[in-house]
Amino acid sequence: MTTMADGWQQNTDDRPPALRRRIRWTVGILVALVLAIVVIYFVLMSR
Amino acid sequence: MSAVIEEEAHHEEHPSGIARWLFTTNHKDIGTLYLWFALLMFFIGGGMALIIRTELFQPGLQMTEPQFFNSMTTMHALVMIFGVVMPAFTGLANWQVPLMVGAKDMALPRMNNWSFWILPFAFAMLLSTLFMPGGGPAAGWTLYPPLSLQTGDALPFLIFAIHLMGISSIMGAINVIATILNMRAPTMTLMKMPLFVWTWLITAFLLIAVMPVLAGGVTMLLTDRYFGTSFFNAAGGGDPVMFQHIFWFFGHPEVYILILPAFGIISTIVPTFARKPLFGYSSMVYATASIAFLSFIVWAHHMFTVGMPLAGELFFMLTTMLIAVPTGVKVFNWVATMWRGAMTFETPMLFALGFIIMFTIGGFSGLMLAITPVDFQYHDTYFVVAHFHYVLVPGAIFAIIAAVYYWLPKWTGHMYDEGLGKWHFWLSTIFVNVTFFPMHFLGLAGMPRRIPDYSLQFAGFNEIATIGAFGFGLAQLIFLYLVFKTVRSGAHAGDQVWEGARGLEWTLSSPPPYHSFETAPEVK
Numbered sequence: 001m002t003t004m005a006d007g008w009q010q011n012t013d014d015r016p017p018a019l020r021r022r023i024r025w026t027v028g029i030l031v032a033l034v035l036a037i038v039v040i041y042f043v044l045m046s047r
Numbered sequence: 048m049s050a051v052i053e054e055e056a057h058h059e060e061h062p063s064g065i066a067r068w069l070f071t072t073n074h075k076d077i078g079t080l081y082l083w084f085a086l087l088m089f090f091i092g093g094g095m096a097l098i099i100r101t102e103l104f105q106p107g108l109q110m111t112e113p114q115f116f117n118s119m120t121t122m123h124a125l126v127m128i129f130g131v132v133m134p135a136f137t138g139l140a141n142w143q144v145p146l147m148v149g150a151k152d153m154a155l156p157r158m159n160n161w162s163f164w165i166l167p168f169a170f171a172m173l174l175s176t177l178f179m180p181g182g183g184p185a186a187g188w189t190l191y192p193p194l195s196l197q198t199g200d201a202l203p204f205l206i207f208a209i210h211l212m213g214i215s216s217i218m219g220a221i222n223v224i225a226t227i228l229n230m231r232a233p234t235m236t237l238m239k240m241p242l243f244v245w246t247w248l249i250t251a252f253l254l255i256a257v258m259p260v261l262a263g264g265v266t267m268l269l270t271d272r273y274f275g276t277s278f279f280n281a282a283g284g285g286d287p288v289m290f291q292h293i294f295w296f297f298g299h300p301e302v303y304i305l306i307l308p309a310f311g312i313i314s315t316i317v318p319t320f321a322r323k324p325l326f327g328y329s330s331m332v333y334a335t336a337s338i339a340f341l342s343f344i345v346w347a348h349h350m351f352t353v354g355m356p357l358a359g360e361l362f363f364m365l366t367t368m369l370i371a372v373p374t375g376v377k378v379f380n381w382v383a384t385m386w387r388g389a390m391t392f393e394t395p396m397l398f399a400l401g402f403i404i405m406f407t408i409g410g411f412s413g414l415m416l417a418i419t420p421v422d423f424q425y426h427d428t429y430f431v432v433a434h435f436h437y438v439l440v441p442g443a444i445f446a447i448i449a450a451v452y453y454w455l456p457k458w459t460g461h462m463y464d465e466g467l468g469k470w471h472f473w474l475s476t477i478f479v480n481v482t483f484f485p486m487h488f489l490g491l492a493g494m495p496r497r498i499p500d501y502s503l504q505f506a507g508f509n510e511i512a513t514i515g516a517f518g519f520g521l522a523q524l525i526f527l528y529l530v531f532k533t534v535r536s537g538a539h540a541g542d543q544v545w546e547g548a549r550g551l552e553w554t555l556s557s558p559p560p561y562h563s564f565e566t567a568p569e570v571k
Contacts, residue, residue, distance in 0.1 A: 019229060023154050026225045030255060034217060037259045045263070
């Protein structure tokens with residue numbers, strides 16, 4: 001079976017470490033933003 | 048050397064058949080999947096529209112039960128918004144954002160695959176509700192309680208489908224933002240980015256901000272129905288109007304999610320065929336950001352008739368009217384770009400011009416609806432239906448079609464049939480107006496929306512609208528044929544498909560290589 005690691009797939013392992021770190025930070029901040037919105041929503045709704 | 052060649056060949060080769068599409072992490076393949084999915088849903092949602100229009104051809108009940116008619120209006124909206132316009136824009140973003148910023152692929156290619164493949168399951172579930180006991184959801188796409196809580200077995204499936212669409216949208220938005228902020232060519236500063244990329248960046252933030260709110264609202268519907276809560280049940284101390292506030296806090300930014308990428312497309316196409324740089328680039332960026340900000344403080348204009356304090360009505364009326372300022376800046380800039388340009392009128396430009404004129408008609412009727420005392424008369428009439436269809440059909444849909452004509456030669460390497468494209472444009476433009484313009488008159492005369500039957504005096508305009516709808520639907524078959532034909536064959540399109548086009552995507556071959564930019568390109 002073809003797997004994600006096969007060569008025809010986009011290989012993200014060859015990215016420079018700095019770029020990988022920046023992408024991780026960006027995704028982390030955005031996920032935190034989504035979670036913060038959910039928390040604010042439920043705090044407002046429970047008042 | 049041979050190792051390098053072998054490595055490149057390895058990357059260019061990919062499985063054929065179903066495995067390629069199921070397991071792909073390639074931005075172009077996933078873009079293609081999104082676009083085909085949107086096209087399929089366009090015909091399913093369009094079929095529902097034709098059922099609605101057939102029923103309304105004459106007064107009296109013709110062919111549908113009222114419950115099924117209400118299901119059709121609800122599902123038509125859900126399919127067209129979440130299944131057509133949003134996936135089509137995401138497909139365009141997948142194809143174009145890496146090409147336009149000079150990246151090899153999206154920042155999160157595996158999540159990209161997941162974002163897409165959630166959608167077919169979500170929509171299979173949504174459409175399956177039509178065959179469930181009690182029928183499909185029939186309370187309108189706004190899902191207002193208490194009516195939506197009377198839905199049969201379909202309700203939890205509908206809510207789960209909305210959750211899945213929301214997850215897909217949020218993952219897609221995170222991917223777009225991560226790509227734009229991190230994967231741009233080194234010399235491409237933010238203020239050098241193409242407008243389509245800018246509008247998508249802002250749209251992605253809107254998606255992240257409002258999709259959790261919709262998810263929260265529909266989850267509260269679920270708990271009201273199955274877990275004994277009373278968030279929206281007045282008898283239990285809840286407030287049904289609170290749902291309307293929650294829904295429209297999502298719903299109004301959603302309207303801009305459906306149109307901002309269209310603004311980016313038009314801002315790309317008009318300069319190409321006017322052979323001039325876009326007039327007022329930075330003002331376009333700031334106008335887009337202003338519209339996005341304002342979209343969060345106008346939501347209650349959808350619910351003026353619930354009865355709110357005068358100060359509230361004034362606030363929401365004035366903020367809504369304020370949106371006309373940045374939108375006016377955009378329309379002015381498009382016209383100024385064309386001013387004294389060496390214009391030609393290929394199909395993408397025709398659709399872009401159709402967009403500018405007809406979207407503006409929808410914008411003006413929106414301004415009429417923003418005026419609180421006037422809205423008291425227009426609310427829930429066909430005037431509203433005319434307004435948002437002008438914004439979404441010759442608005443969002445025309446922009447998507449314009450984008451497909453504009454970039455299809457780049458994607459496929461084949462030139463489309465220009466004659467057929469022009470037929471498609473003129474028939475679409477004529478019939479879209481035949482369909483939706485009479486609805487203004489129907490609304491002003493007081494015809495309510497979401498009803499399968501109506502008074503005799505509305506018959507004439509309804510007949511015209513139905514004829515227009517079938518004409519518009521048939522005209523889209525030309526587009527379907529043309530896309531198939533262009534994918535399979537056609538004259539070879541050069542790398543620089545359009546003489547006046549600027550941007551990194553035109554420096555690549557047509558079709559582009561499987562992995563876009565292996566080395567970062569130079570941006571002037």
